[in-house]
Amino acid sequence: YAGARVVVGRDARHGSEAFCTEAAGVLTAAGFDVHVLPSPLPTPVLAFAVRQLKAAAGVQITASHNPPADNGYKVFLADGAQLRSPVDAMVEAAIDAQPGATSIPVAEGWAGVDTSLLEAYLDRVASLPRGTARELRVAVTPMHGVGGESVTEALRRAGFTDVHMVASQAKPDPDFPSVAFPNPEEPGATDALLALAAEVEADLAVALDPDADRCALGVPLPESAGGGWRMLHGDETGELLAEHVLSTLDRTEHPDPLVATTVVSSSMLRRIASVHGARCAVTLTGFKNIARAGRGLIYGYEEALGYCVDPAAVADKDGISAAVLACDLAATLKAAGRSLQDVLDELSIAHGVHLTEGISFDLDRASINALVARLKDELSAELPAPDVLVLREEHDRVVIRPSGTEPKLKTYIEIVEPVPEPTELPAARARAAERMAQAREDVRTLLGL
Numbered sequence: 001y002a003g004a005r006v007v008v009g010r011d012a013r014h015g016s017e018a019f020c021t022e023a024a025g026v027l028t029a030a031g032f033d034v035h036v037l038p039s040p041l042p043t044p045v046l047a048f049a050v051r052q053l054k055a056a057a058g059v060q061i062t063a064s065h066n067p068p069a070d071n072g073y074k075v076f077l078a079d080g081a082q083l084r085s086p087v088d089a090m091v092e093a094a095i096d097a098q099p100g101a102t103s104i105p106v107a108e109g110w111a112g113v114d115t116s117l118l119e120a121y122l123d124r125v126a127s128l129p130r131g132t133a134r135e136l137r138v139a140v141t142p143m144h145g146v147g148g149e150s151v152t153e154a155l156r157r158a159g160f161t162d163v164h165m166v167a168s169q170a171k172p173d174p175d176f177p178s179v180a181f182p183n184p185e186e187p188g189a190t191d192a193l194l195a196l197a198a199e200v201e202a203d204l205a206v207a208l209d210p211d212a213d214r215c216a217l218g219v220p221l222p223e224s225a226g227g228g229w230r231m232l233h234g235d236e237t238g239e240l241l242a243e244h245v246l247s248t249l250d251r252t253e254h255p256d257p258l259v260a261t262t263v264v265s266s267s268m269l270r271r272i273a274s275v276h277g278a279r280c281a282v283t284l285t286g287f288k289n290i291a292r293a294g295r296g297l298i299y300g301y302e303e304a305l306g307y308c309v310d311p312a313a314v315a316d317k318d319g320i321s322a323a324v325l326a327c328d329l330a331a332t333l334k335a336a337g338r339s340l341q342d343v344l345d346e347l348s349i350a351h352g353v354h355l356t357e358g359i360s361f362d363l364d365r366a367s368i369n370a371l372v373a374r375l376k377d378e379l380s381a382e383l384p385a386p387d388v389l390v391l392r393e394e395h396d397r398v399v400i401r402p403s404g405t406e407p408k409l410k411t412y413i414e415i416v417e418p419v420p421e422p423t424e425l426p427a428a429r430a431r432a433a434e435r436m437a438q439a440r441e442d443v444r445t446l447l448g449l
Contacts, residue, residue, distance in 0.1 A: 002031040004056035009037035009114065011062040011146050014171035015071050017041065019061045021074070027059075040146045040172060042212035043074065044318035048121045049113065051313070061089035065143075065183035065209040080315035096309035122150065124313050125321045126157035129328035130248035133335035134159040137329055138204050139165040139197035139218075143182050143189070144173040145210025151320045160327050164200045166192050176210070178431050184209055184216035184231070184305060185201050189244075191261065193245035194218055194229040204330045204340075205229065207317045211406035214305040215319035217326055219340050232340075235266035235356045238301035240340055241309060241322065242269055243327040245299045246276040258302040260293035262286070262413040264358075264399045266374045269301075271351040284385055286404070291315040292305055301358060303412070334371040349425055352395070353417040355432040359440065360449050363410045368402045368409050370445065375400065397444060409447070413439050 006027050010020035020036065027034045035053060037046065040267040043060045050058035058076035066072070075083040075091070083091065098104065138155065140163055142148035148170050155163050168178050169192060176182040179189050184207040197205040197218060206219030217232045217240075232240075242259055249257060260281040261269045273280035279296070283289035289309060290300035300308040306317030309325045333339055348354070363371070374385050381400075382390035395416035403410050417432040419425050 001056065002032055004315040005033045005035060005053060007037065007046060007049045007053055007055045007058040008059045008110075009041055009058070010176060011043070011047070011318070012040040013061075013063055013071050013101050013184050013210075014068065015172045016061045016174075017071075018143070018275075019071060022106070023059055023061065024110045026104055026285055029105035029107035035113050037113050040116060042147050042320060044213055044314050044320060045118060045121050047075075047076055047314045047316040047318070048124070050076050050078065051115055051315070052117060053113070054362070060211070064211045064213065064283050065181070067181065070193055075375075079292075082286070082288040082316060083262060084288040084292065096336070096354050097172075105441065117227075118150075118195065120156055120404060122154050124310070125154040125318075125324050128310060128321055128325050129158050130197045130244070131328055131332035131335075133328075133331040135198075136161075136204060136331040136334060137164070137200060137202045138162055138206060138327060139166070139200060139202040140206045140323075141190070141193040142172070142198075142208045142212065143179065143184065143210055144169050144176045145208060145212060146172050146322060147210075148172075149211025150212065151206070151208060151323055154320050154324050155327060158324050158327070160331070164196060164202065166196050168192060175241045185216065190216065190218060190231055195233070197229055198393060199293045204218075204327060204332055205231075206323045206326065207231075207310045208323070209228055209305070210268070212319045213317045215307060215322040215326070216305050217340070220296075220395055222341070222351040233356060234303040234305045235268070235354070237305070237322075237326070237342055238265065238303065238307060239272060240266050240329060241301065241345055241358065242272050242299055242326060243343060243347065244325065245309060246272065246278055249298065254296065254298055254418075256296050257298045258291045258294050258296040260285070260297060260397075262290065262302045263388065264401070264410075264413060265301065265303040266354045266356050267340075267395075267416070268347065268351055268354040268399065268415045274348065275350070284388065285401070287316050293321050303358070345428075346423060349419050350423050353415075353425075353432045355417070355427045355429075355436050357412045357413050357436055357440070359443065360403070361411075361447065362407065363449075364404075364407055368407070371409065372400070375446075396439070400438070400447075409449075411443050411447070413443065415439060 281293035307322035
């Protein structure tokens with residue numbers, strides 16, 4: 001590997017700059033041609049840089065949406081996607097074989113990456129919109145992370161200039177002082193965003209996580225439903241973006257398109273893909289799998305707010321490009337007197353209500369392993385991986401798996417309720433909610449938790 005190029009980037013967390021310098025020094029001493037990004041930047045920029053600079057690998061120092069005291073190390077391979085099996089096991093074995101940290105050689109002499117790389121990324125993202133409508137008022141928060149300047153500039157270049165930032169969360173702050181957890185999925189994390197959206201009478205609310213690789217959307221509720229705002233579930237956003245990408249796709253350029261999602265995400269993507277004559281792949285969790293789902297990949301998503309809308313440029317989840325494409329869709333709909341909720345309603349009428357919910361249980365690893373082993377013995381479950389169980393009843397589904405990063409057992413419930421007539425959509429949603437409540441209790445009973 002002597003002379004192979006590696007790109008190193010970082011976020012703005014405690015220790016990220018020091019860890020970035022240390023990683024660059026170790027890689028330089030090992031004989032790599034190291035290029036370091038010029039400032040704290042979103043993780044998608046690092047993923048973009050790996051391909052743009054024809055690197056053999058990339059490293060991003062980040063802990064994403066973890067608590068303030070955490071930090072971490074994301075590795076990307078030459079295809080621009082995250083580290084995958086069996087390479088991950090090879091890396092772990094190599095780490096175990098090394099001497100103590102003080103014995104690892106460190107050298108200077110790495111190169112800096114100039115700002116043209118970020119310019120190229122922003123130009124690429126700004127080129128994504130399919131429509132011409134740009135009248136849209138957007139409220140945005142980077143949640144004290146590194147995505148604020150990049151998402152604002154990407155939106156500006158794409159033609160969306162009526163953008164309002166949550167001032168208290170606009171600048172990078174490694175202590176994340178205004179949120180209990182810097183994760184758009186967490187209850188309360190987007191309160192300031194939704195308050196701003198209501199104040200400025202926005203059309204759309206956008207929350208990025210701190211390293212800007214994930215994106216959450218908030219939408220206004222109609223006056224008939226009492227007004228206010230709600231954050232969309234990750235599956236809802238995934239379905240909206242899929243419909244937008246597929247319905248505007250240039251089929252001469254992409255004659256046999258593929259979309260991808262994971263075993264824990266909504267099954268509606270398969271139905272949307274079928275209507276548009278596209279293939280749909282279902283992978284294990286994580287973008288290391290989605291990005292490598294197969295030839296012709298044009299779109300991938302997972303329910304945990306991860307969206308890959310331009311896999312030819314960024315083979316990973318990218319909250320900034322997802323935000324730009326969501327604004328494109330929302331502006332196009334607004335110009336036609338419609339809304340994102342209208343599209344969600346139409347998808348439910350066409351394919352049935354797909355209600356999804358995740359439940360996590362805090363357990364130590366030994367308890368998780370014992371519980372998974374018991375369930376495998378007792379149940380007739382599909383096993384897409386040794387520790388992933390899928391239970392089905394007609395169109396409904398429960399997936400059970402250990403978290404890959406935390407001491408948690410995760411469960412994912414999907415209820416599918418048919419909608420016989422458009423006028424029956426409210427009743428179908430009510431039935432789905434009732435069945436979800438029952439399924440929630442059934443899962444707890446099954447697990448004994």
